[in-house]
Amino acid sequence: EAQVTQNPRYLITVTGKKLTVTCSQNMNHEYMSWYRQDPGLGLRQIYYSMNVEVTDKGDVPEGYKVSRKEKRNFPLILESPSPNQTSLYFCASSRLQQAAQGDTQYFGPGTRLTVL
Amino acid sequence: SQQGEEDPQALSIQEGENATMNCSYKTSINNLQWYRQNSGGGLVHLILIRSNEREKHSGRLRVTLDTSKKSSSLLITASRAADTASYFCATCSSNTGKLIFGQGTTLQVKP
Numbered sequence: 001e002a003q004v005t006q007n008p009r010y011l012i013t014v015t016g017k018k019l020t021v022t023c024s025q026n027m028n029h030e031y032m033s034w035y036r037q038d039p040g041l042g043l044r045q046i047y048y049s050m051n052v053e054v055t056d057k058g059d060v061p062e063g064y065k066v067s068r069k070e071k072r073n074f075p076l077i078l079e080s081p082s083p084n085q086t087s088l089y090f091c092a093s094s095r096l097q098q099a100a101q102g103d104t105q106y107f108g109p110g111t112r113l114t115v116l
Numbered sequence: 117s118q119q120g121e122e123d124p125q126a127l128s129i130q131e132g133e134n135a136t137m138n139c140s141y142k143t144s145i146n147n148l149q150w151y152r153q154n155s156g157g158g159l160v161h162l163i164l165i166r167s168n169e170r171e172k173h174s175g176r177l178r179v180t181l182d183t184s185k186k187s188s189s190l191l192i193t194a195s196r197a198a199d200t201a202s203y204f205c206a207t208c209s210s211n212t213g214k215l216i217f218g219q220g221t222t223l224q225v226k227p
Contacts, residue, residue, distance in 0.1 A: 043215070048214065059214075090159060100213055103164065107159040
């Protein structure tokens with residue numbers, strides 16, 4: 001089954017404790033990205049990647065890192081999480097051409113992160 | 117800046133009624149998409165309409181696009197309680213693939 005998976009789905013952590021949210025897709029998509037969703041602010045892009053070893057900042061990259069060592073994986077790293085990073089996080093993927101044309105992107109189930 | 121803006125923000129209807137949600141955007145687009153978000157949080161792609169299309173159907177969904185007014189509407193016919201969710205329109209920044217979502221319309225369908 002074609003899908004985007006994220007782990008963990010729920011996480012409660014404390015300020016400053018490094019964490020990684022994994023994202024994996026099995027559709028051989030070149031394009032992957034991360035969004036966060038906050039009440040009143042909607043979904044905002046954090047980082048995106050157009051292919052292996054190619055990543056770039058979205059609208060709200062501060063406090064986050066990403067890596068793209070393999071095509072299927074695009075982990076989101078919070079080196080020193082803070083309470084303002086409490087949010088619902090989504091990973092998405094698509095063919096590069098689809099992304100460039102504003103075509104369908106496939107979203108993971110979301111990771112609800114709480115930073116105390 | 118937010119590109120897609122939905123109207124209304126919230127909508128409550130009875131099962132069997134139709135639900136209409138509207139979306140406005142600011143810049144030129146190739147496509148416009150509608151997504152649904154359930155209470156559990158997952159985002160599901162519903163339908164995509166291309167800039168050269170005026171109307172598109174998928175099951176009980178009907179989407180229209182008016183590029184001259186930079187607006188789109190999503191109609192759900194014969195609504196069901198299971199349609200209760202938030203609905204978002206999204207356009208795309210074509211050079212980065214970034215999807216720009218509206219604030220969404222929260223739909224409640226009462227049994």
